[in-house]
Amino acid sequence: MNSRAIDEGLFLEIRFADADQVRMGELAVKSNQGTLTPQEAEEHDGYIAATDLLSLWHSKARLALNPHSAAA
Numbered sequence: 001m002n003s004r005a006i007d008e009g010l011f012l013e014i015r016f017a018d019a020d021q022v023r024m025g026e027l028a029v030k031s032n033q034g035t036l037t038p039q040e041a042e043e044h045d046g047y048i049a050a051t052d053l054l055s056l057w058h059s060k061a062r063l064a065l066n067p068h069s070a071a072a
Contacts, residue, residue: 012061014054020047
């Protein structure tokens, strides 16, 4: 495995901390109930943006590690 593959593989290891995952769940429940405060809505939006970015990084890392899977 070359160093670039190792670098790309490290992106797949990036995860939210347990406390963040719990908080995201709490905010999601409140969002579904329509009870978020403006501050919580801003926090929730930040988590959504961070999750989207992390998902993008994970996808790019998977493609870099296995470029032939994109053709399938």
